[in-house]
Amino acid sequence: MDLPRRSPKLYSLKLRNTSPRPPRCHYDVFLSFRGEDTRKTFTDSLYKALIGAGIHTFRDDDELPRGNDISSELIKAIQESRASIVVFSKDYASSRWCLAELVKILECRRSIDQLVFPMFYDVDRDDVRGQTGSFGSAFARHEERFDRDKVEEWRSALTEAASLDGWELSQAGSRLESEFVQSIVTKVLHQVKRRLFVTKHPIGLDSRIEELKSLLKDGSDDGCVIGVYGANGIGKTTIVKEFYNTIIQKYEGGCFLANVREKSKRFNGLVGLQKELLYELQGKSHEIGDTNEGISMIKVKLRFKRVLVVLDDVDELSQLDSLNGRSSWFGKGSTIILTTRSVCILDQANVGLRYKVKELNDEESLMLFCWHAFGNYFPLQSHKDISIDIVKYSGRVPLDLEVIGSSLVRKTMDEWKSMLEKLKKKSTSFDT
Template identity: 45%
Template sequence: MSSSSSSSSSSSSSSEEKWPFDVFINFRGEDVRYGFVADLHKCLLHRHINAYIDSKDLRRGDEIKSALTKAIMELRIAVLVFSENYASSTWCLDELVKVMECRRLKKQRVLPVFYKVEPGVIREQRESYGEALDSHEKKWRNDSERVKKWRQALTKAGNLSSWHYDNGDDTKFIESIVKDISTIIQRAPLNVAKYPVGLGSRVKYVKELLSMSSVDVRMIGIWGNGGIGKTTIAKAVYNSIADQFDGCGFLAHVRKTSSGPNSLVNLQNKLLSQILWKSNLVVSSVDEGANLIPGTLLQENSTCA
């Protein structure tokens, strides 16, 4: 898979959008509050990542629920900690529905953690999740739509790229999560002209060509005379979709920078470094890079799937 201070801001479009919280952690308190989640929260704060968790042991009332809903709507990244008894909490499930709704409507990043539970159990609502949902259906038989939303949200979340912990070293597992979150948060948007005329419609058109909901690989070319704003459009498109990917990269001025000695090799190394966050992958020749880049990206994608 793939930090900033509490005053950090990010942009998912060509205009700046402020994010009061870097990370929101959704979890079932009785399962993981005083162990895994407490340690994760502490490590995030230590890295100056503004992580928000619900600190109320007895969560009741519309006021608390309204505050949490507002926090979810304003967050940048949601971390969903799926533990064995997560689905027994209707509060967690309501938060989950809101998180997945914000992911769809506001393109927020959602990162599941499967803590001592298999992803398939969440996707298919088996074992403890199936028992909990069956119980909810009996209790909420007059509100079947609510239970339906819980099931749909669990299925969608269970299919996202994630971290999976079974047994092992909690510390190393938490460190890997914090490192990945730090990388995402540190991903600064590219500088785009503040008031570019007509940029929005062109970005929309390019994104339609990209067909983000498709599983196909798309290659889009922006053609035109020099100085008409091709790079500006490319930067704005990049800013608007970058947070939807675990890894991404932007190579500017390729024609100019590829003319010197070893310049293509340097570009290949830079691309791998930006997308995979790995410094141990080194391209020594253009031909090697031509084979290494697609092979490595395919391998990474199958690992995260």
């Protein structure tokens, strides 16, 4: 099919009409707290520990002047955080800004699956849930100052937040407090820092992620195995990495085993992969004598844990037998994703849920090529026609487009024409 010779303006219109992506995460954690209660004590210790562990944390300076509503900067920081830690203290509910932050945080939990960790600092969880005690006193004052709908919105947010898993700490000494801080840091590291780098230029990912999502059984305790297959360089790993990042927060643990084919060929390669799997899902190193011992250990250690496991680039059934291409090894609701070049592996493993990765469409292909050739999603006017022709003859495989585009950076027009002729000859040889 000939690639349409459209103007960059038409390409930009198509790009703007694609479905919106979730906000790119700029922070690992947004820290919500009542400054007068904990800024110079617990929250300060927690903030320093998070930063010290390499967790990029946003802490609002609530000593700055406030308006009637939380600022657009705060809203943006919440939206661009992977997780929020809400430190509930005795006077938290006295602050309408804290309550407004909480409402926004829970909106992000529902809309973009943001992780939310409540921390109950010297306050009873039931007081937060039912707005009693100091929280009841605060709401008695709010009901005199604010309209009913606003107050009910705040009440609902507190009730929802108090139902989430978190930590409860009474003022029982600095030693206990330091242990709690460390436990929070450990959990955040495990839950938040598991995201994978995908690509700088996520062209064409959105629609493919939605198609993959349709294979999942949301809310079901049944585990599932999904096979993702396609030609070399078609983008299987990139798509599955983005999919992993999109759904990982729904699981208790996650592991992305990359390059299974290559690693399994090494000495004791399958044992090494079993060790890697256990370490990623348990946070502990294990000595494994052989693959049979590893299989038994995986079943025992992980049988009650709901996990997401990706086995990337599988080419032999023995790899699945050793690493588990069956979700029954893990806890209820676990998901296993396999990527492979060969659909035969999926047949042999009886994988019913399958997703075939297709080539990019014409416009996606041109955008990806142009980014690597020009550093822009659209071609220079002087190179528009030849760019379209190169994309046409190079196929719509992402890896090929990236390599060819990068090879033409700052090259002369004669060199571009030479590349086009090579691609035409290659295309002709395939046709015959």
